[in-house]
Amino acid sequence: MKNILVTGGAGFIGTNLVYYLVNKGYNVTVLDKLTYAGGKDNLEPLSGKVNLIIGDICSREAVSAASKNCDCVFHLAAESHNTRSETGPDLFYRTNVEGTLIMLEESFKNNVKKFIHISTDEVYGSINNGCFSEEDKLPGDSQATSAYSKSKAQADDTAMGFGKEGYPVIVVRPTNNFGPWQYPEKALPRWITNLLLVQPIPLWGEGLQVRDWLYAPITAEALEFLMLNGANGNAYNLAANHDPEITNRQTAQWICKIMNVDPEKGISFIPDPRPNHDFRYALNTTKLQKLGFKVNTHAFEQFTETVNWYTEHEYWWKLRKDEAESIYTK
Structure with missing residues (x-):
């Protein structure tokens, strides 16, 4: 795995991941629409080290061009704010659900070796006691409680569906990320x-x-770890578990x-x-820990x-x- 595509790579978690991957020596391409949450200035210090493609994940042409000759796709591009989803649910569905399907279809037409879909703990909904394990995600979006989380639940199902059909897909369900480059709406x-x-x-x-507070630079480490060690067709919870x-x-x-x-x-x-x-929100991370990754808390x-x-x-x-x-x- 040498050539990497990061969708949403000019956004918050994406920027943290891009810096991490570049520092590890990977060849990184970023596909980003540069909406309000994505900043070209985030990646300016990496000028000459990252190939930035300004494009929409809902455009088959843009996705096909970006994923050509890529070994692995990290799919982070998404509309992600609950408050915004209350007034613009259609945009969330288009980007998060339709965009994810297009990403999967076009990536595998280009014979991508691994597709890492970044989901969210919100697909499980809230839990008063205990914690959710990966198998607790029900089909559909009935557990999710906002337009944002419902769209992510549907996208999660789509990615898992490809994995069950034998495609090299891994779904990651992280908790509440924080750190550098996070847009100040959060x-x-x-x-x-x-x-x-x-x-x-x-x-x-x-x-x-x-809330379970997960430091974005650690999320970046975990994503690389799962690219190298995760089992295709599986979902993995990612949390700090304070x-x-x-x-x-x-x-x-x-x-x-x-x-x-x-x-x-x-x-x-x-x-x-x-x-x-x-x-x-609370997640059981035993599955990831057994694989060999433990979060710094x-x-x-x-x-x-x-x-x-x-x-x-x-x-x-x-x-x-x-x-x-x-x-x-x-």
Whole structure:
């Protein structure tokens, strides 16, 4: 596996993966539509080391050209924000469901040796106690609770369907990623950049929602590991599995601590705009651990590294902050 295609490679997780793969010596091509969440500037430091193709995964011509002579496809391109999916579900279906089918069909016409589809823990829905294993994903989207997660559940089924037919497909279901290059519409970069602007963290409800925080550079490592070691036709959960679990309130308090802000002043509790949204996500990662991969779970240190990145890249996030905030004021 030497020649790699990363769809969505100018987005958040994609950018982290591209830097990782380039540093490991792979030949990397990126296919990205460069929507609001994808930034050409993300990849500028890799100029000359990455082949960037600006194109839509829903275009068979673009996908066919991009996947030619590729050994492995990492399919990350997706519409990914729950709030945006509430007002634009058709776009989520087109990109996440139809786009995934086109990616699979055109990639295998070009005899790609491995196709890694990046799904999400949200395909399982919320769980009050215990954790979901890979076989707990039911066919269809009945467990998913938003237009975003429903579209990802359907895409997950499509990819698994190809795997069951004998194609070299692996599905990865990661938890809540965070880290460098994350668009500030998402909770953690929104909170960090608010504090940098001397504005409070808007914490929804009582902040008791449980999320599994997975550092994006580690996700990149896991994706390469599964490319090399994963079994075709299988799904793998990818999670940090913090013990004890981390609530959103705890995360917000940690961010305040890292940034030397009094949480009494730095956190503003606001009514939850999505009171019926998934409360707790939890995944069983035994399958991946048995394969030989274990996640580094030092969350506080990883949050600190993330705060430092946004502090040092003010120009990057300030270009994006107004648009990111606009979805919360409509």
